[in-house]
Amino acid sequence: MIQPLKVKEKIRHYLAYFKGNILIERFSKVFSVDVIVRGTNFLLIPLFLHLMTKEEVGIYDYLYSFAFTLAPTFSLGLYVGLVKMYNLYDNKNERGQLLFSINVTLISFLFIVFGVIYGFGIDYRIFDFLIEQPIDYQSYRFFILLAIIVLIYNVLLTMFFVTSEKISKIQRYNIGRCLLVNIIVFSALIFMKGDKIKIRLIATYVSEFVVLVYFFRYYWREMTFVFNKSMMKRCLKISLPIMMTSISYVFINFADKYFVQKFCGIEYFTDYNKAIQFALILPVIFNSFQNIWMPIMMKETDLHVLKRRTNRVAKIILLVFCAISVLIFLAIFVALLIGIIPKNYYNILKFFPLVASAQILSVLGLLYQYYTAYFEKTYFNFIISILVGMIGLGLNYFAVQYFGVYGVAVVMIMINLAMLCLYYWFSVYNINKQLRMNK
DSSP states (O other), X not given: OOOHHHHHHHHHHHHHHHHHOHHXXXXXXXXXXXXXXXXXXXXXXXXXXXXXXXXXXXXXXXXXXXXXXXXXXXXXXXHHHHHHHHTTOOSHHHHHHHHHHHHHHHXXXXXHHHHHHHHTTHHHHHHHHHOOSOOOHHHHHHHHHHHHHHHHHHHHHHHHHHHTTOHHHHHHHHHHHHHHHHHHHHHHHHHOOSOHHHHHHHHHHHHHHHHHXXXXXXXXXXXXSOOOHHHHHHHHHHHHHHHHHHHHHHHHHTHHHHHHHHHTOXXXXXXXXXXXXXXXXXXXXXXXXXXXXXXXXXHOOOHHHHHHHHHHHHHHHHHHHHHHHHHHHHHHHHHHHHTSSOGGGTHHHHHHHHHHHHHHHHHHHHHHHHHHHHTTOTHHHHHHHHHHHHHHHHHHHHHHHHHHHHHHHHHHHHHHHHHHHHHHHHHHHHHHHHHHHHO
């Protein structure tokens, strides 16, 4: 029989551990705000489904997916270089040079690339190839460009706040985005007449841009206006493989959506994409953890501790995310039953278990993927993504024609499982190799 005093001692021991654990302490601070912000965004999804037709929702989601998929490619992967290198420098002047060099490099790159793409109308050809639906791309063109820029700098600014340990700033930033953007977007959809897709694009990304500019002043204040070539050379060595990986990830993250809308139609695409959006609750939770985990991971020098901690986190993620997936499924079922989500979105329930499984495997793979940055071998990301992406592209083409949406969802599970296995192997191999060298 277990004595009550021993149970109390164990409880006190665990409470003391959690209270003194910097990872848990920082995660709770960021996550508490993210629960409110992200949770609000997910709870508002049914309102969009009532304010816009199913076709409008589908087209908007496709445009967003287009921008969201391309943004990491055009970011040059510099946010990874920032996270890895920021704490390598002890003084404010050197850190300021790094921030300035990153910003100048990114702005210059975006100016040249978008100047060429938009100046020669290359984006029209890309968009015509990617979508079967008759969409007036001309009227959305500028705001898709704005969306890509906002998405790039949202990530860069967020990683700056986290890496520099400005937790209160990231909390205010997220709350500001949540309140201002949602108020403006819903007001616009309710009171403005016309193309709902264009109205939502304008309201969302103009307001996002305003919030971004306001909070970017904290990044600006810490810059030292000196371009350091040696810093950028090392930063780009880490970051460019991430950009190349992002290019190949276009085939992984966008291929399923492309094939569904092309072969199954916009109606099925809308249901499939909404299932993905609800499943995105899982990577959103992980992103909150990631923002705290990455800087701490990059500073950890004891590989035994890092390996043990990573594997423990992976087990917790698997168990917790499976439980959350079941709760989300039940919540969608109840929302459909009582009419919070319109009845014509019933297919979400059919697709959700598959896409949720893919997302769980995806975040586990991402956890081990960080070791490529830790060991400064991010070129491995590119090799894996090209290999898996090309195989996935072929599988998607045949799966969607024989099995429809279900075939595409199963392929996504296979792709994410393959990537998890490869990144896990990479982490084990390089940790063991480093430990042997340290002996």
